[in-house]
Amino acid sequence: MGIRLSGMASGMDTEKMIKDMMKAQREPVNRLQRTKYSTEWKRDAYREMNTVFADFQNSVKNLRLASSFNKKVATSENDSIASAKVVGQTSLSSYTIEIENPAVVGKPATAAFTSTLPDTKTAIGSTFDLTLKKDSSAASTVVKIEDKDTIETIIGKINSSNSGVKATFFNNQFVLSSDDGSNFTVQAPAGNSLGLKDATATKTDGTPASFKINGVSYTSDKNTITFDGMEISLKQANKNAPITINTKSDEDTIYNMVKDFVDKYNAVLETINKKISEPKYKGYQPLLDEEKEALPEKTAEKMDLMAKSGILLRDPILSSGLSELRRATSTPLQIDGVNKAFDTLSEIGIGGPPSGKNAYQENGKLFINETKLREAIRNNGEDVMKLFTSFSNEKNDLGKKYNESGVAERLYSQLSEVMDKIKIEAGSSGSIYDDSYLSKKIQQTNKDIDRWEDRLKMIENRYWKQFTSMEKAMSKSQSQGSWFAQMLGQR
Numbered sequence: 001m002g003i004r005l006s007g008m009a010s011g012m013d014t015e016k017m018i019k020d021m022m023k024a025q026r027e028p029v030n031r032l033q034r035t036k037y038s039t040e041w042k043r044d045a046y047r048e049m050n051t052v053f054a055d056f057q058n059s060v061k062n063l064r065l066a067s068s069f070n071k072k073v074a075t076s077e078n079d080s081i082a083s084a085k086v087v088g089q090t091s092l093s094s095y096t097i098e099i100e101n102p103a104v105v106g107k108p109a110t111a112a113f114t115s116t117l118p119d120t121k122t123a124i125g126s127t128f129d130l131t132l133k134k135d136s137s138a139a140s141t142v143v144k145i146e147d148k149d150t151i152e153t154i155i156g157k158i159n160s161s162n163s164g165v166k167a168t169f170f171n172n173q174f175v176l177s178s179d180d181g182s183n184f185t186v187q188a189p190a191g192n193s194l195g196l197k198d199a200t201a202t203k204t205d206g207t208p209a210s211f212k213i214n215g216v217s218y219t220s221d222k223n224t225i226t227f228d229g230m231e232i233s234l235k236q237a238n239k240n241a242p243i244t245i246n247t248k249s250d251e252d253t254i255y256n257m258v259k260d261f262v263d264k265y266n267a268v269l270e271t272i273n274k275k276i277s278e279p280k281y282k283g284y285q286p287l288l289d290e291e292k293e294a295l296p297e298k299t300a301e302k303m304d305l306m307a308k309s310g311i312l313l314r315d316p317i318l319s320s321g322l323s324e325l326r327r328a329t330s331t332p333l334q335i336d337g338v339n340k341a342f343d344t345l346s347e348i349g350i351g352g353p354p355s356g357k358n359a360y361q362e363n364g365k366l367f368i369n370e371t372k373l374r375e376a377i378r379n380n381g382e383d384v385m386k387l388f389t390s391f392s393n394e395k396n397d398l399g400k401k402y403n404e405s406g407v408a409e410r411l412y413s414q415l416s417e418v419m420d421k422i423k424i425e426a427g428s429s430g431s432i433y434d435d436s437y438l439s440k441k442i443q444q445t446n447k448d449i450d451r452w453e454d455r456l457k458m459i460e461n462r463y464w465k466q467f468t469s470m471e472k473a474m475s476k477s478q479s480q481g482s483w484f485a486q487m488l489g490q491r
Contacts, residue, residue, distance in 0.1 A: 088229030106206030280310030349373035
């Protein structure tokens with residue numbers, strides 16, 4: 001860059017004049033910059049919609065699985081005899097339970113002694129040996145008790161003595177227990193403040209439960225058993241008077257799952273409809289950085305929001321995606337074995353809005369008739385499951401595959417298709433390599449901006465050279481004029 005002369009001879013504000021001239025020259029760059037901002041906004045809006053679709057698809061995933069509709073609850077004729085809850089997949093609808101005798105839990109060997117001390121921190125005030133011996137063949141362990149010891153310190157000594165006996169204290173009772181439940185003996189002088197004295201602790205063996213399920217005999221060491229996907233609690237004997245445990249579909253869980261699906265479906269439709277119908281304000285365009293700096297922050301934000309509005313107005317990808325989602329929920333299921341009385345969502349209580357003058361404003365949202373849906377789940381659970389989860393193995397005829405697929409399967413596939421289209425158009429924020437149409441457009445715009453910036457530097461340098469040459473010529477002319485005036489003055 002050469003020397004720049006700014007109005008030294010002409011008196012003109014050359015820098016301001018060139019700056020004003022460059023404003024006109026920068027207009028193509030400004031248009032490119034605004035185009036870049038609009039393209040980035042559209043790319044980001046697409047990606048936001050893909051996040052919405054991905055979240056919905058993830059929730060639809062469970063609706064494709066038969067296991068989601070096989071949720072069951074168990075009820076007992078008499079909970080005081082035996083109760084049950086479903087923890088897995090049950091194979092039968094009813095089970096007879098006959099308990100000959102519940103299990104009696106064995107008790108480990110323990111010895112309890114009543115203390116006369118006021119608390120666990122008071123010194124016992126006497127010294128003696130406590131001898132502990134497990135089984136007849138085991139060696140004895142002697143624990144030295146001193147007069148300064150408290151219940152707390154004595155418990156610590158016993159528990160760290162490797163005698164196989166552990167000590168606890170509760171409700172003024174000093175309790176010794178075998179760590180493995182086996183028998184042990186205690187030797188201590190009577191009359192001490194802990195109440196310790198010679199004693200033999202003997203364990204009590206338990207007896208197993210014996211019972212019949214559907215006429216087949218079983219035994220168990222515990223009264224809580226797991227059988228055919230159920231957890232059954234055996235409580236009291238009912239020999240020769242069996243009771244029945246029934247299983248049925250978990251109506252509430254299945255209903256809430258379907259309701260959650262409908263709520264999310266409606267939320268997605270509302271989001272799409274809002275995006276493709278959002279008003280476009282033609283008088284607003286993206287603000288350049290210098291324009292934002294010249295405006296109050298809130299004004300600039302409002303103008304940008306107005307410029308962003310309608311960025312996906314009547315967007316073909318979203319519009320076709322919306323149509324496909326609505327078609328997926330309204331097309332009847334056409335597969336062998338389907339109950340024609342339950343081959344559409346409307347027949348299980350999921351249909352359009354109530355009729356009325358404002359019904360059209362719901363834009364395809366689904367509404368639930370709770371009574372009808374619960375009745376379908378309760379009485380026709382298998383048909384409800386098929387309507388959502390049916391899967392077609394058809395590979396050649398796509399139309400047939402679509403008709404044979406359940407609602408959840410169709411939705412999952414259609415969501416995948418619309419998301420793939422958006423990825424081609426706008427890419428994904430988590431992708432390392434972005435080959436999408438809009439990202440390529442942004443890259444090309446950046447290159448065009450860089451080329452224009454180089455060109456503008458050349459134009460600006462040319463202006464400065466021209467004005468500098470003018471200033472030099474004027475300065476030279478003024479210098480010559482002064483010389484002639486000086487020479488004439490000497491004459």
